[in-house]
Amino acid sequence: MPAFVTFGRILFAVLFIYTGATKLVAIQATADFIAGKIVVPDVIVPYAKQIEAATAMTTPQLLAIAIGGLEIIAGLMIALNFGARFFAMLMVIYVAVSTVLFYDFWNQAAPENAKMVVDALKNLAIIGALFMVMGYGRATRSAETAYGDV
Numbered sequence: 001m002p003a004f005v006t007f008g009r010i011l012f013a014v015l016f017i018y019t020g021a022t023k024l025v026a027i028q029a030t031a032d033f034i035a036g037k038i039v040v041p042d043v044i045v046p047y048a049k050q051i052e053a054a055t056a057m058t059t060p061q062l063l064a065i066a067i068g069g070l071e072i073i074a075g076l077m078i079a080l081n082f083g084a085r086f087f088a089m090l091m092v093i094y095v096a097v098s099t100v101l102f103y104d105f106w107n108q109a110a111p112e113n114a115k116m117v118v119d120a121l122k123n124l125a126i127i128g129a130l131f132m133v134m135g136y137g138r139a140t141r142s143a144e145t146a147y148g149d150v
Helices: 002-025 027-037 045-055 059-080 084-102 114-136 143-147
Strands: none
Touching: 002 027, 002 059, 002 114, 027 059, 045 059, 059 084, 084 114
């Protein structure tokens, strides 16, 4: 059983490693997509301007790099089972927030929103798998100790 769990964890992590790498390879396309969906709050604008001036990059570009890096690092850590619970929780937060921000199917009419609904449900399934990674933890345990007298 642990070999199947390890193999499944590695295959699951490939999703994050691949998507993170594609975000970093096409930083400008990712930044343009982020810029079309996210508006920096007025409270954060002065700090964002300072960071933009220091790095010579726009906020969407910085977010694209941060998100791509997070996905790659979290994917590797989940695959290697090193800090998997922590990185799975980070990814739960990231996937939940990105689902709400980028898949606004509730603002579209019924036939046109079908793809968005399916994509949001896929993200919901990914969140479920991340919760399983968090629940399984680092050490394996027998079914009897995990479930008791169920």
